[in-house]
Amino acid sequence: MEWKYVIPGIPDNFFERDEEIPMTKEEIRALALSKLRIRKGDMILDIGCGTGSVTVEASLLVGSTGKVYGVDKEEKAINLTRRNAEKFGVLNNIVLIKGEAPEILFTINEKFDRIFIGGGSEKIKEIISASWEIIKKGGRVVIDAILLETVNNAISAMENIGFMNLEITEVIIAKGMKTKVGTAMMTRNPIFIISGEKQ
Template sequence: MRWDYSVPGIPDEYFERGEGIPMTKEEVRALALSKLRVRRGDRVLDIGCGTGSVTVEAAILVGSEGVVYGVDRDERAIELTRRNAERFGVLGNVVLIRGEAPEVLLGINERFDRVFVGGGSERIEDIIRVLWGMLNGGGRVVVDAILVETVVRAVRAMEEVGFRDVEVTEVIIAKGLRTRVGTAMISRNPVFVISGEKP
């Protein structure tokens, strides 16, 4: 599988999916990667990689000069991310680690330029505190959340540890569904995209 474009937003159907394994949908993924401001050569961490859609797109953006770490507590998600990274030809600059955040993060002896948090809403404050020490100066974090409570806790934690320019964007996507007489717009669940930068 190839993605020959220099913009994010690979169609969801290009990815192999797994029962019960979450995936950041294409429009939300494009916005999240834009808010991350991923550059060629960056070191990116994807927490809660699920199907690997963010891991794969970030790996394409950072190129062979960069690296993307995908972390998930579910072995099936790690294996699915591996298959999707292989499918898009980026497995060479992807490192996959199975474990529960934030504990697993303490064992990663690396510094990162960009971090995406797609999972871990139950422990978001602890995750953000650990990430602060793993991020390079000027590094960015983006958190996706579906619960309002997660947004409140994430924003508070980011501001407490020192992130600046903390921003919340709510995304409500509707996709067209062809019917017998026309196109009906079917709404997806709202998603909150929280971003901030380490000075």
């Protein structure tokens, strides 16, 4: 499938899905990718790649001169990300690694321009600490979180480690759903998008 547009936000239904594998939804994905401020040729790391929606869109943004690494502890997620990357024709500049963060991050012999941390790992502090070690100076980290505890732990860890220009944005998305009598707005869980830079 070809995505002909230069902005992120591929509709969720364009991706192959598995209900057991998490996915960063299109509106949140578009905001998270904008917070990453991806450039052509960047090296990107997607920690907890899940369905591969962020991995695929980041790959489209970095182009053929960039590279996106997707990491997930679940084999099913790695396989699903691979299928979605193939579907969008970007598998050639994606590297998929099965393993659990933060431990697996130290086995990757690369430095990254941008790191996306999806989901709500209980090891968020350790993942942020590992990210500091593998991100280039001037690099950006963006974290999606649902739980307030994850937000608190992430902000605390980023401040303590030395990330600068921290931002936190709460996003509440409502999508229209047809009913018998009209359209009702169905609200999704609030998502927090946290970003910071290594200067």
